[in-house]
Amino acid sequence: MIVSRTxxxxxxxxxxxxxxxxxxxxxxxxxxxxxxRRFFSFPYPQEQITFKWYExxxxxxxxxxFVSVSLRIGVVTxxxxxxxxxxxxxxxxxYRWKGRQTFQRLVLLPLFFPQSVLGLAxxxxxxxxxxxxxxxxxxxxHTVWIAPITTLIIAIQAYGLDDSLEEAAxxxxxxxxxxxxxxxxxxxxxxxxxxxxxxxxxxxxxxxLSLYTTGADSSLPEWLYARMTSGYQPxxxxxxxxxxxxxxxxxxxxFGIVKWSxxxxxxxxxxASGH
Amino acid sequence: MSTETPKKKFSFGPGLIGTLSASPFxxxxxxxxxxxxxxxxxxxxxxxxxxxxxxxxTLDNYRTIFEQTYFKSILWxxxxxxxxVIILLxxxxxxxxxxxxxxxxxxATFITYAIATSLFxxxxxxxxxxxxxxxxxxxxxxLLETWFNIEIDSLLYNVPVIILGMSYVYLPFMLFPLVLGVxxxxxxxxxxxxxxxxxxxxxxxxxxxxxxxxxxxxGSLLVxxxxxxxISEAKILGxxxxxxxxxxxxxxxxxxxxxxxxxxxxxxxxxxxxxxVFFALSRFDLEKLLGKKPSE
Numbered sequence: 001m002i003v004s005r006t007x008x009x010x011x012x013x014x015x016x017x018x019x020x021x022x023x024x025x026x027x028x029x030x031x032x033x034x035x036x037r038r039f040f041s042f043p044y045p046q047e048q049i050t051f052k053w054y055e056x057x058x059x060x061x062x063x064x065x066f067v068s069v070s071l072r073i074g075v076v077t078x079x080x081x082x083x084x085x086x087x088x089x090x091x092x093x094x095y096r097w098k099g100r101q102t103f104q105r106l107v108l109l110p111l112f113f114p115q116s117v118l119g120l121a122x123x124x125x126x127x128x129x130x131x132x133x134x135x136x137x138x139x140x141x142h143t144v145w146i147a148p149i150t151t152l153i154i155a156i157q158a159y160g161l162d163d164s165l166e167e168a169a170x171x172x173x174x175x176x177x178x179x180x181x182x183x184x185x186x187x188x189x190x191x192x193x194x195x196x197x198x199x200x201x202x203x204x205x206x207x208x209l210s211l212y213t214t215g216a217d218s219s220l221p222e223w224l225y226a227r228m229t230s231g232y233q234p235x236x237x238x239x240x241x242x243x244x245x246x247x248x249x250x251x252x253x254x255f256g257i258v259k260w261s262x263x264x265x266x267x268x269x270x271x272a273s274g275h
Numbered sequence: 276m277s278t279e280t281p282k283k284k285f286s287f288g289p290g291l292i293g294t295l296s297a298s299p300f301x302x303x304x305x306x307x308x309x310x311x312x313x314x315x316x317x318x319x320x321x322x323x324x325x326x327x328x329x330x331x332x333t334l335d336n337y338r339t340i341f342e343q344t345y346f347k348s349i350l351w352x353x354x355x356x357x358x359x360v361i362i363l364l365x366x367x368x369x370x371x372x373x374x375x376x377x378x379x380x381x382x383a384t385f386i387t388y389a390i391a392t393s394l395f396x397x398x399x400x401x402x403x404x405x406x407x408x409x410x411x412x413x414x415x416x417x418l419l420e421t422w423f424n425i426e427i428d429s430l431l432y433n434v435p436v437i438i439l440g441m442s443y444v445y446l447p448f449m450l451f452p453l454v455l456g457v458x459x460x461x462x463x464x465x466x467x468x469x470x471x472x473x474x475x476x477x478x479x480x481x482x483x484x485x486x487x488x489x490x491x492x493x494g495s496l497l498v499x500x501x502x503x504x505x506i507s508e509a510k511i512l513g514x515x516x517x518x519x520x521x522x523x524x525x526x527x528x529x530x531x532x533x534x535x536x537x538x539x540x541x542x543x544x545x546x547x548x549x550x551x552v553f554f555a556l557s558r559f560d561l562e563k564l565l566g567k568k569p570s571e
Contacts, residue, residue: 025404042417088300097293114504121311144307201395
């Protein structure tokens with residue numbers, strides 16, 4: 001498509017404006033986290049800039065507890081939903097079977113569902129089963145929501161999988177398990193790694209599901225919510241900024257993986273066609 | 276997808292391996308999605324204020340809902356969600372168009388990552404950024420005072436700010452489907468239309484919009500469903516100004532300790548959302564919408 005210069009400038013300006021507004025809250029949090037005063041007001045003089053709240057946040061035993069609960073939920077969720085997602089991605093994208101089309105639609109269902117209601121429903125269900133809610137019931141709740149997402153991410157990779165590799169291995173006498181271990185898993189690895197990153201990050205930031213399913217434990221977003229609704233505390237923006245930095249680092253890792261895997265697959269196709 | 280040809284022979288039947296691979300996921304959904312929802316519907320039929328599931332079913336809770344003012348919060352939720360969808364369509368369509376058609380490569384990737392990063396920061400933290408920005412003597416107020424000498428009160432705790440918060444939090448869910456949708460519009464068709472003398476507006480109405488409709492629909496549905504169940508926006512930014520259905524449900528479960536009434540509200544809410552989603556989907560070809568997978 002031919003794009004005129006004015007069009008390009010106009011759309012760039014618009015995109016810049018949207019991003020600026022989009023990152024305004026992050027800017028506000030950074031500003032607030034550096035202010036020395038207990039009650040934030042803007043603007044404040046330069047000599048009142050302090051890193052005290054970061055120090056407090058990093059040393060607070062309370063914050064450590066919430067971080068550890070959030071991490072535990074995230075790690076369990078990621079492991080389970082990537083394992084389940086691996087197999088369901090194969091069912092979604094690779095194998096020809098009778099229920100496939102229905103399955104492809106059912107996978108989307110939990111994503112089109114209000115999360116707070118899903119959290120509540122799970123709370124009642126656990127209550128009915130006489131299970132006390134703790135961090136691991138929250139991990140189940142997160143998995144119900146995140147497994148469809150990991151399935152879709154790995155399925156995208158599985159669509160690009162070359163059938164002939166598995167067939168060749170089978171012709172050479174490899175067992176089903178050997179094919180899985182030596183061919184399928186290595187080829188789907190980039191998709192599985194990015195699915196893991198997605199799972200950890202989405203679980204880390206989730207609030208609506210955790211709210212009802214963590215029981216006596218409390219995840220980081222829950223703590224932040226409680227602090228925010230009960231009045232201003234300067235440690236909250238500092239924790240928020242640390243959180244944003246963590247997300248940015250993981251997203252960069254994700255970006256690296258995507259680049260690496262596209263380069264790798266391009267090289268693989270190049271060698272295959274050069275054969 | 277109609278050209279399904281079983282070209283491979285598996286040692287134990289071509290269909291079985293697919294069913295087997297899908298079964299862990301299916302079990303998870305049965306245990307963590309279907310069963311809890313049935314539990315909600317059943318609990319909604321129990322007498323008020325009980326925690327026991329084994330009593331005679333009654334419709335009392337639904338009577339209570341219609342006799343009291345709960346319909347108000349349902350209307351608020353539906354209204355807020357509808358307005359959010361419209362605002363996000365207006366904001367995101369030009370941006371999605373730019374990402375799909377104008378900046379190829381670098382620029383589009385940058386915007387994608389810049390927006391996607393926000394998905395991974397808890398929405399509470401991001402909403403708190405607006406609180407700091409808009410509170411009395413916050414960032415916006417402070418800037419206005421030092422630059423223009425205008426003093427303003429807190430901008431928080433009203434309806435527009437709740438809508439702003441929702442639009443802000445759910446923007447990625449509108450933007451990314453729209454980008455996929457706009458990508459489905461072939462350049463040649465647009466060019467042909469322009470060559471035949473169509474105006475910009477005509478090309479948008481007759482070509483861009485219909486051909487990118489799957490993206491528009493998926494984005495709108497996602498945003499609608501997510502924002503109709505939203506809870507933090509109205510609480511953090513809106514104070515007590517507006518009570519949404521989600522916070523009504525929450526208070527039945529926490530302060531009021533009336534689980535059956537809360538369940539009945541949830542069941543009603545689920546039914547309403549499902550009706551809206553199905554209505555929206557039935558107006559378009561579902562097959563086309565979900566069947567367009569990059570595979571076959």
